Amino acid sequence: MAVEDKEEKESAPPEGGGKKSKKLIIILIIVLLVLLLGGAAAYFFLRSPATPPPQQTSDPGTPQQIEDSAEIGTMYPLETFIVNLSDPLGKRYLRVTMQLEMDNSRLARELDRRQPQLRDAILTILASKKFDDISTQQGKTRLRNEIVSRTNAFLTSGSIRRVFFTEFVVQ
CATH class of the missing domain: 1.20.5 (Single alpha-helices involved in coiled-coils or other helix-helix interfaces)
Known part of the structure; x- marks a missing residue:
């Protein structure tokens, strides 16, 4: 047992x-x-989404930005623009404040009179952009050039030389 x-x-x-x-x-x-x-x-x-690497070549179809000069012309401040970007998912928006450099001070009166036309032109440009279009330095330069050429198309008493972004936030 x-x-x-x-x-x-x-x-x-x-x-x-x-x-x-x-x-x-x-x-x-x-x-x-x-x-x-x-x-x-x-x-x-x-x-x-990954941002594309910056391209070294510039587009031949876009006008070149005027070189920085020692003297800055008269500035015309604009109110802040807030627009939805044209991204497929529609999740991003742009908040931008800018000042326009005028070639003469008489242009300020015309810009005051054409304020609705000016804001409409800039809003249309901004709302047509995608995040990838404005995420690089070259994209911002193209945007500046496009704003300059579009606004100069309807101005008669002078022209815009450059656009300065004083606030540029994409969220």
Whole structure:
């Protein structure tokens, strides 16, 4: 009888070993879940659209910005523009404040009279842009040039030399 008790003890698995393997499995499952949740969180937080690398060549169709001169002409401040960008998802908007450099001070009176036309032209230009169009320095330069050429098309008593962005926020 003593031999039978000894055989039963040898064939039964040790009680401590079963608990250790269950703890190990639970710990592995928890670690796996934490890693999965961390990966999912990183994916959602970091999946913003990549901006294209800046291009070194300039577009031949856009007019070149007038070189910076030592003397700045008379400035005409504009109120802040807030527009939705033309992105497919429609999640971004642009907030921009600018000042126009005039070639003569008489132009300020004409700009005052044409304020609705001026704001409409600039709003139309801004709302037609996508984030990729204005995210680079070259894109901002093209935007400045487009505003200058569009506003000069309807001005009669002078012209706009340059556009200065005093606030430019894309969100």
